[in-house]
Amino acid sequence: MHEMSIALAVIDQVETAAAQTPDAGAVRSVRLRVGELAGVVPDALAFCFELACAGTLLEGAELVTEPVPGRARCTPCAHEWAVGMPPRLTCPECDGADVELVSGRELQIADVHWGDAAREPISEEC
Structure with a gap:
C-alpha cells in the first residue's frame, strides 16, 4: 500500500x-x-x-x-478539458493526441x- x-x-x-x-x-x-x-x-x-x-x-x-x-490541453488547438477517469487523453475538439496534462x-x-x-x-x- x-x-x-x-x-x-x-x-x-x-x-x-x-x-x-x-x-x-x-x-x-x-x-x-x-x-x-x-x-x-x-x-x-x-x-x-x-x-x-x-x-x-x-x-x-x-x-x-x-x-x-485532471485537466489537459491540446497543443495544436489549445482546447482544455477535464480528462476524467479513466482519463481521456485525446482532444475532444480536434481528436489530436499531442496533449499536455496541466493538472x-x-x-x-x-x-x-x-x-x-x-x-x-x-x-x-x-
Missing part, C-alpha cells in the same frame, strides 16, 4: 518544517492537494496517516485532502495548522 509511504513522507516533511520553526507546537491539521490522476485513494491515505502519526508531533492531527481534477498529478502539502495558528504553506511535493 503506497499510501503508507506517502503518509510517512508527509509526516517527515512536516516534522522537518517544525524543527526549523522555533515556536511550532503540535500539529492540528495538514491539508494535501491530491490530483485525480495521482493514484492515491484518499480514504486509504487518511487511514495510514492516522496510524503513522501515533507517537509523533502530528499525533491526533486531521488530514484534509483537497481533490484536484491532476499533484500530491502536495498545501498548508499545516500548528497549535491555534496557521503557518505558511510548506508547498512541497510528496
Whole structure:
C-alpha cells in the first residue's frame, strides 16, 4: 500500500518544517492537494496517516485532502478539458493526441495548522 509511504513522507516533511520553526507546537491539521490522476485513494491515505502519526508531533492531527481534477490541453488547438477517469487523453475538439496534462498529478502539502495558528504553506511535493 503506497499510501503508507506517502503518509510517512508527509509526516517527515512536516516534522522537518517544525524543527526549523522555533515556536511550532503540535500539529492540528495538514491539508494535501491530491490530483485525480495521482493514484492515491484518499480514504486509504487518511487511514495510514492516522496510524503513522501515533507517537509523533502530528499525533491526533486531521488530514484534509483537497481533490484536484485532471485537466489537459491540446497543443495544436489549445482546447482544455477535464480528462476524467479513466482519463481521456485525446482532444475532444480536434481528436489530436499531442496533449499536455496541466493538472491532476499533484500530491502536495498545501498548508499545516500548528497549535491555534496557521503557518505558511510548506508547498512541497510528496
